[in-house]
Amino acid sequence: xxxxxxxxxxxxxxxxxxxxxxxxxxxxxxxxxxxxxxxxxxxxxxxxxxxxxxxxxxxxxxxxxxxxxxxxxxxxxxxxxxxxxxxxxxxxxxxxxxxxxxxxxxxxxxxxxxxxxxxxxxxxxxxxxxxxxxxxxxxxxxxxxxxxxxxxxxxxxxxxxxxxxxxxxxxxxxxxxxxxxxxxxxxxxxxxxxxxxxxxxxxxxxxxxxxxxxxxxxxxxxxxxxxxxxxxxxxxxxxxxxxxxxxxxxxxxxxxxxxxxxxxxxxxxxxxxxxxxxxxxxxxxxxxxxxxxxxxxxxxxxxxxxxxxxxxxxxxxxxxxxxxxxxxxxxxxxxxxxxxxxxxxxxxxxxxxxxxxxxxxxxxxxxxxxxxxxxxxxxx
Amino acid sequence: xxxxxxxxxxxxxxxxxxxxxxxxxxxxxxxxxxxxxxxxxxxxxxxxxxxxxxxxxxxxxxxxxxxxxxxxxxxxxxxxxxxxxxxxxxxxxxxxxxxxxxxxxxxxxxxxxxxxxxxxxxxxxxxxxxxxxxxxxxxxxxxxxxxxxxxxxxxxxxxxxxxxxxxxxxxxxxxxxxxxxxxxxxxxxxxxxxxxxxxxxxxxxxxxxxxxxxxxxxxxxxxxxxxxxxxxxxxxxxxxxxxxxxxxxxxxxxxxxxxxxxxxxxxxxxxxxxxxxxxxxxxxxxxxxxxxxxxxxxxxxxxxxxxxxxxxxxxxxxxxxxxxxxxxxxxxxxxxxxxxxxxxxxxxxxxxxxxxxxxxxxxxxxxxxxxxxxxxxxxxxxxx
Ligand SMILES: Cc1cc2nc3c(=O)[nH]c(=O)nc-3n(C[C@H](O)[C@H](O)[C@H](O)COP(=O)(O)OP(=O)(O)OC[C@H]3O[C@@H](n4cnc5c(N)ncnc54)[C@H](O)[C@@H]3O)c2cc1C
Numbered sequence: 001x002x003x004x005x006x007x008x009x010x011x012x013x014x015x016x017x018x019x020x021x022x023x024x025x026x027x028x029x030x031x032x033x034x035x036x037x038x039x040x041x042x043x044x045x046x047x048x049x050x051x052x053x054x055x056x057x058x059x060x061x062x063x064x065x066x067x068x069x070x071x072x073x074x075x076x077x078x079x080x081x082x083x084x085x086x087x088x089x090x091x092x093x094x095x096x097x098x099x100x101x102x103x104x105x106x107x108x109x110x111x112x113x114x115x116x117x118x119x120x121x122x123x124x125x126x127x128x129x130x131x132x133x134x135x136x137x138x139x140x141x142x143x144x145x146x147x148x149x150x151x152x153x154x155x156x157x158x159x160x161x162x163x164x165x166x167x168x169x170x171x172x173x174x175x176x177x178x179x180x181x182x183x184x185x186x187x188x189x190x191x192x193x194x195x196x197x198x199x200x201x202x203x204x205x206x207x208x209x210x211x212x213x214x215x216x217x218x219x220x221x222x223x224x225x226x227x228x229x230x231x232x233x234x235x236x237x238x239x240x241x242x243x244x245x246x247x248x249x250x251x252x253x254x255x256x257x258x259x260x261x262x263x264x265x266x267x268x269x270x271x272x273x274x275x276x277x278x279x280x281x282x283x284x285x286x287x288x289x290x291x292x293x294x295x296x297x298x299x300x301x302x303x304x305x306x307x308x309x310x311x312x313x314x315x316x317x318x319x320x321x322x323x324x325x326x327x328x329x330x331x332x333x334x335x336x337x338x339x340x341x342x343x344x345x346x347x348x349x350x351x352x353x354x355x356x357x358x359x360x361x362x363x364x365x366x367x368x369x370x371x372x373x374x375x376x377x378x379x380x
Numbered sequence: 381x382x383x384x385x386x387x388x389x390x391x392x393x394x395x396x397x398x399x400x401x402x403x404x405x406x407x408x409x410x411x412x413x414x415x416x417x418x419x420x421x422x423x424x425x426x427x428x429x430x431x432x433x434x435x436x437x438x439x440x441x442x443x444x445x446x447x448x449x450x451x452x453x454x455x456x457x458x459x460x461x462x463x464x465x466x467x468x469x470x471x472x473x474x475x476x477x478x479x480x481x482x483x484x485x486x487x488x489x490x491x492x493x494x495x496x497x498x499x500x501x502x503x504x505x506x507x508x509x510x511x512x513x514x515x516x517x518x519x520x521x522x523x524x525x526x527x528x529x530x531x532x533x534x535x536x537x538x539x540x541x542x543x544x545x546x547x548x549x550x551x552x553x554x555x556x557x558x559x560x561x562x563x564x565x566x567x568x569x570x571x572x573x574x575x576x577x578x579x580x581x582x583x584x585x586x587x588x589x590x591x592x593x594x595x596x597x598x599x600x601x602x603x604x605x606x607x608x609x610x611x612x613x614x615x616x617x618x619x620x621x622x623x624x625x626x627x628x629x630x631x632x633x634x635x636x637x638x639x640x641x642x643x644x645x646x647x648x649x650x651x652x653x654x655x656x657x658x659x660x661x662x663x664x665x666x667x668x669x670x671x672x673x674x675x676x677x678x679x680x681x682x683x684x685x686x687x688x689x690x691x692x693x694x695x696x697x698x699x700x701x702x703x704x705x706x707x708x709x710x711x712x713x714x715x716x717x718x719x720x721x722x723x724x725x726x727x728x729x730x731x732x733x734x735x736x737x738x739x740x741x742x743x744x745x746x747x748x749x750x751x752x753x754x755x756x757x758x759x760x761x762x763x764x
Binding site: 275281355 | 513516517518519520523542543586587588589591595651652653661662663664667710714717718720721722723724725726727728733737740741743744745748749750753754
């Protein structure tokens with residue numbers, strides 16, 4: 001498939017840009033952060049997004065979705081980055097939707113996919129257990145008990161955990177029973193179940209991530225998700241998908257940080273001239289422009305790979321995440337530096353982009369992790 | 381040499397007896413002793429430490445005794461520094477007094493100014509702030525517009541300063557003003573001193589991306605400044621200002637070298653996987669050691685430069701130290717954030733993320749990295 005956006009994809013991107021210009025942005029994020037009881041997302045924005053059908057984009061038509069491509073959803077995530085839109089679209093409309101979509105027919109799947117599509121439910125994925133990203137380390141245990149199963153363990157860094165109605169939990173089945181293929185298992189749980197404790201932490205980007213503790217939570221048969229593929233493959237694909245979408249968002253963050261900086265270089269006067277006339281800054285800006293162009297290409301390539309279900313999704317995802325993470329660091333750091341004192345103020349926008357860039361990078365592995373992963377997946 | 385040896389011995393035994401143990405532990409930003417008219421001491425030990433050190437004149441050891449110093453030679457001062465760092469002693473007092481305006485007054489100020497300001501500074505009794513930057517002149521400092529009209533025995537100052545660190549907590553300001561608009565921009569500037577309680581001075585804190593408000597907008601509305609509070613000659617403030625900046629730069633070059641509770645290496649070993657004494661994360665391992673190498677080289681460069689130069693400051697070389705030291709400090713905080721992973725993304729009660737955000741300003745305050753590089757190009761390399 002071509003590395004040019006189709007007419008339809010371009011339209012989606014432009015619509016998203018128009019809509020989010022009106023309904024999101026750093027000023028709104030600041031308000032959200034400073035309200036008395038910060039909840040880590042904008043309810044109003046989430047409702048409006050649902051009206052536009054965004055949470056339904058990746059959901060098949062039979063479950064009330066629009067069944068659009070990843071490339072299309074990727075355009076939206078990129079604009080989410082540009083405008084710092086803070087909603088559960090990523091956790092619910094992308095991660096949860098992807099897992100449930102791939103699961104076999106199940107009562108919960110049939111109930112929840114249409115609710116996601118309507119924006120009526122929020123679902124968080126509980127995966128990580130340490131502060132360093134190590135997706136293979138999963139110690140949350142599902143044990144068989146007399147009348148079903150018991151779940152025990154701790155999850156950290158559960159994005160939107162505190163606002164979720166449901167949790168998708170990645171765990172290990174200790175007794176290797178017939179219900180879960182292999183060791184790894186996926187559960188879908190009502191977040192209010194007895195034995196689940198959720199502690200919220202405000203992150204630097206004003207979103208919430210939670211520590212979720214499972215203490216002898218009774219699990220029923222239909223809360224265990226089953227798949228055609230192995231759960232290992234489902235997890236791998238989930239991680240790749242997450243990282244490709246985060247790359248799209250990071251690209252948007254970098255683009256906006258860069259745009260603000262270029263505007264400033266053209267307006268700020270020192271020594272009687274625009275600071276943009278200093279070659280020391282010009283060359284860095286031009287270099288960054290080139291880097292962002294490169295990010296655009298790898299993000300689009302990775303999104304297309306998802307749509308085509310290619311063999312190299314995992315590899316492209318690590319390449320994309322490594323690249324966009326690193327460049328988002330450069331773009332936001334340069335953004336602050338080239339603004340001088342103003343860049344350091346909360347009143348200006350750059351800090352919000354810096355903070356989001358760092359959190360989005362840290363989710364599902366930073367550039368250091370993905371650089372190593374990219375090398376491994378490239379065969380060295 | 382023998383003299384210096386016994387000098388060292390005396391210092392060592394005095395410190396052993398007089399430096400409270402609580403003052404030999406690593407400190408956080410909140411533990412910095414800033415003194416002032418209404419000082420806030422974190423502990424009794426902090427207060428005692430400042431009192432004992434300033435009574436000896438050791439808070440400003442190279443200043444003459446009559447101005448609150450100890451009259452130490454460069455070599456003696458070095459020994460004191462070494463002995464202090466040997467026991468990890470905290471600085472008894474920090475701020476823009478001793479490290480910035482003090483040396484400038486000593487070099488350019490009248491006898492009256494020296495007597496009025498230096499001893500109080502050395503005792504930590506007055507807290508100073510720096511009124512250099514303005515909304516329209518940051519890097520182009522000499523373009524400053526704050527106006528001072530000369531009425532013979534006093535000046536009347538009008539204008540606005542910005543990014544004034546601790547402006548709302550400070551007792552006095554050293555401030556650059558334009559006393560003459562008819563000459564080239566560097567020639568009509570004066571450096572003046574005034575009490576922040578003078579009528580017409582007001583400050584408004586500005587919130588930083590790290591959530592705190594360390595700097596302020598400062599408004600100067602018909603502020604009366606006694607003519608005797610001009611440091612150096614009227615209209616000749618640019619020379620004083622530049623001299624002061626070399627001291628600021630030298631100080632900023634040391635950022636990130638103060639002892640901390642845990643070294644970067646210790647953070648890494650605690651948080652990252654280790655196998656056969658090697659960090660398992662190859663990429664982090666490389667990033668960390670790259671930083672360690674540069675860090676040691678920078679430390680040694682500061683030591684070498686300090687040993688080579690005259691005692692009145694490092695001059696233009698300060699641009700290199702400032703540039704490299706602050707960029708290194710930013711790298712250090714990037715590494716700490718990476719090491720702590722998603723935990724470092726927490727906003728509340730998290731010094732790792734807050735310090736990381738604050739460090740972004742290091743390459744801006746005291747003259748940006750770009751300006752330091754310009755100074756190196758022009759004044760050291762002779763380019764352009
Ligand atoms: C945390 C913090 C504390 C501070 N505390 C104080 C204080 O106590 N007192 C005080 O007076 N000031 C203080 N400052 C202000 C500081 O000195 C200025 O921010 C700094 O000098 C830059 O000026 P500016 O902000 O106007 O940026 P600008 O000068 O507008 O610079 C914007 C960008 O243009 C670049 N640039 C400008 N000129 C050139 C050139 N010729 N070549 C290449 N690039 C160029 C700069 O490097 C920067 O990247 C503080 C700043 C910070 C961030």
